[in-house]
Amino acid sequence: MEVQQLQEVIFTTAAPNNNHVSYRENLIGTLLAIFGHFVISIALNLQKYSHVRLAGLKDLRSYFKTKTWWFGLFLMILGEIMVFSSYAFAPLSLIVPLSAVSLIASSLIGIIFIKEKWKPKEFFSCGLTIIGIYLLVTFGPNSHERMTGDVIVKHLVSWPFLVYTLVEILAFCSLLYFYKQKNANYMIVILLLVAILGSTTVVAVKAVAGMIIVSIQGTMQLGYPIFYVMVVCMVATAIAQASYLSHASQLYDSALIASVNYILSTSIAICAGAIFYVDFHGEDVLHLCMFSLGCILAFLGAFLITRNRKKKKTFEPYVTMSSLQAGVQSMHDNGSAVQPDFGSFSYGALQNDSMSEIYTPATLPIVTEDASPAPPYKTQDHNKTE
Numbered sequence: 001m002e003v004q005q006l007q008e009v010i011f012t013t014a015a016p017n018n019n020h021v022s023y024r025e026n027l028i029g030t031l032l033a034i035f036g037h038f039v040i041s042i043a044l045n046l047q048k049y050s051h052v053r054l055a056g057l058k059d060l061r062s063y064f065k066t067k068t069w070w071f072g073l074f075l076m077i078l079g080e081i082m083v084f085s086s087y088a089f090a091p092l093s094l095i096v097p098l099s100a101v102s103l104i105a106s107s108l109i110g111i112i113f114i115k116e117k118w119k120p121k122e123f124f125s126c127g128l129t130i131i132g133i134y135l136l137v138t139f140g141p142n143s144h145e146r147m148t149g150d151v152i153v154k155h156l157v158s159w160p161f162l163v164y165t166l167v168e169i170l171a172f173c174s175l176l177y178f179y180k181q182k183n184a185n186y187m188i189v190i191l192l193l194v195a196i197l198g199s200t201t202v203v204a205v206k207a208v209a210g211m212i213i214v215s216i217q218g219t220m221q222l223g224y225p226i227f228y229v230m231v232v233c234m235v236a237t238a239i240a241q242a243s244y245l246s247h248a249s250q251l252y253d254s255a256l257i258a259s260v261n262y263i264l265s266t267s268i269a270i271c272a273g274a275i276f277y278v279d280f281h282g283e284d285v286l287h288l289c290m291f292s293l294g295c296i297l298a299f300l301g302a303f304l305i306t307r308n309r310k311k312k313k314t315f316e317p318y319v320t321m322s323s324l325q326a327g328v329q330s331m332h333d334n335g336s337a338v339q340p341d342f343g344s345f346s347y348g349a350l351q352n353d354s355m356s357e358i359y360t361p362a363t364l365p366i367v368t369e370d371a372s373p374a375p376p377y378k379t380q381d382h383n384k385t386e
Contacts, residue, residue, distance in 0.1 A: 022144040029090025030137055033098040036082030039075050041105035046072030088147065088209040092202055092273030093280070094140035097266050100129050100298050103258075103305050121304070129301030135294025139287045141279040147210020149224030155276050156226070164275045172196045187260065190248045195264040197237045197244070199272035204234035206277065259306040263299045270295070 050069040064070075086095050104126055111118060145151060155161060175193050178184040207230040211221040221227060248257050273279045280288065 025089040029086040032082045032086035033095045036079045037101040038105045039079035041102045043072045043075035045109050087206040088213040091141045091279040092206050093270045096269040097136050100302050125304035128297050132294045132298030139290035152207050161276050187252045191261050194241050194244045195268045197241045198265040199268045201237040202269045204230040255306040259303040262302050
């Protein structure tokens, strides 16, 4: 009886300490993710500024010699390290949605440095995103688990994750079949492929980051084979994501890709974290509902932020018949680009019936083979029949 009472006392006194440690580590991970995404946004804008300022120079690599570009690269590495480290402290489902901070940071940088003018709907979009992030952080999962090799292997062979992996593989293979064989280059298909790969990436990132932090704290985890398996999965899926995103950016607007990719990738990554790391174990209904509401608000705000950005007008290097005055007829279809005809010295071809008074085809001089003292050139007679 005395031993049982002693155990109850130990467990009841240890629970608040564990909760305190969990809240503290969640706070550390959240702050690392927020500041990391903010620093990455600053770095991207600095490098973009360096490229734009040196765009007119002949040497395409001249930006390597500027301090601005190198400072942006340093901030980029620093921000990525901060985001990578955040996965080791906070749950996966809490860290992934915080990438919306980069959208807000880009908007703030545009106001402060580029002096962009904001409309009320843009303030509304950022406000929705900020409220969503606040709800995510406040009502997010509070689970914490030391990422040792044995713990990761235990999660990896659990039957819920095995079922989830089977469903994910079938979905990925089906989408890949339509993408490769049926040429289904739809944005939703490409970004679903990216989102499925991204869920594997973040699961591997949390495992690798957690094992590194545990090793730094004194318990070496780098000798487990699962560590190197996760490193390979992380690198391979990240490279595949970059390839699909590059193809999507060639076909569709980058702002639309950013918002849709954020929504799909975050949703599937949260599901992966909830199944693999059991992030929402023990959470009550209120926290789950408020966390879901925060996700919806963050998704809506991110979509509105990217939608409100002005699209750049594409430069049209050719003259189109739609831009000319009405009444000018063309041999080509109306509205198509006017190109020089093969073998012709006129830009485009107009009908001579209706424009004979103002348009007369020019004739070319030809050289005569006769070596007589006559002029070396003569004009070809159109009435002469050969």
